[in-house]
Amino acid sequence: MSKKSYIKDMGERLKALPLVDVAVAEALSLLDNPASNFDRIAEKLSPDIAAKFLEMANSAYYGREVRSIAYAVKVLGYGRMKKILDSAARKDYFVKRIDIEGFNFEKFQVQAHFCAAVSKVLGEILGYERPEDLFTVAILQNIGKLILAVYYRDEFKEINAVKMMEGISAREAEQRLIGISHGQIGALVLEKFRIPQDIYEAIRFHDLQERAVPEGAGFQLEFIARRSSRVVAGFALPEKMEAQDIIDRLRGTVSEGRKKYLEDTRTAMQKKGYREIFNALLEDAADLVCRDLRVFLTERTPE
DSSP states (O other): OOHHHHHHHHHHHOSSOOOBHHHHHHHHHHHTOTTOOHHHHHHHOOHHHHHHHHHHHTSTTTOSOOOOHHHHHHHHHHHHHHHHHHHHHHTTOSBOGGGSTTOOHHHHHHHHHHHHHHHHHHHHHTTOSOHHHHHHHHHHTTHHHHHHHHHOHHHHHHHHHHHHHHTOOHHHHHHHHHSSOHHHHHHHHHHHTTOOHHHHHHHHTTTOSOOOOOSSTTHHHHHHHHHHHHHHHTBOOOSSOOHHHHHHHTHHHHHHHHHHHHHHHHHHTTTSOHHHHHHHHHHHHHHHHHHHHTTTSOBOOOO
16 A cells, blocks of 8 residues: 555544543543542543544634643543543444554553653753643654554554564654654644644654754754654653653753753854754753663663
8 A cells, every 4th residue: 555545544544543442441530530630630641542632622613722631631621521431432432452463552651651751851951831732742742653553453563573673763664664654644643633733743753863953933842852752762661650750850850951051052042043052952951861861760772
């Protein structure tokens, strides 16, 4: 099937995102817990459920642009969220985890929240004004992998095999075998679901190794999101550690990095504009984060 054929096929199939069975159950348990508030629910949602709630909040029914997962759950409210998930459960419209060969849902979810934590820390160091956008991109950036695993299982299995045998990235294997990457797939679907453009564009390019600074005022979002992905890829996923735990352990990193950022910005901007120096500032911040993550996480061994 050609790239155009995959895009057309996805447009016909993906009238709704796939939901994973355990994610539905966990989200319903949060909604049934009187102690849960909207922010806590947003922090705990799996990528598939988060995308579903964003889709609904951005629908013509509500008639507004919603960028933040936390704001999406506030827009929908407890009753509407429960109705969405109850309806999915009654129709058996979710994917059984055990049936997805080569796809580890727990790893998928932990990686998303680990990336959200790193994005938040980098955003704080660099003074990024919309941390909720970083959270949204981090949680949704690999939604294309879930789509491949659910709807294109043979291709997903082949992509994983080529990736392992040849030691290449998922993006390279996907482009070679199906002509489109999981980032591009995620962006296509999220665009269809009315997610704001700068959010889905950051997801489209989150796994590119090299990319010039894009035009527009929101270029920082894409760059921080991509650098966060690279940081996360360098470490074994944290076990029994939530995103907030990681953020709390990096409070000192934020203070140190913020001070250095302000000093470096004042010096560098005497010669160049902010857009020109941003990538160097981001790299310095990422180096600090990696340094301090090594204290409590294990680095991945290159294969």
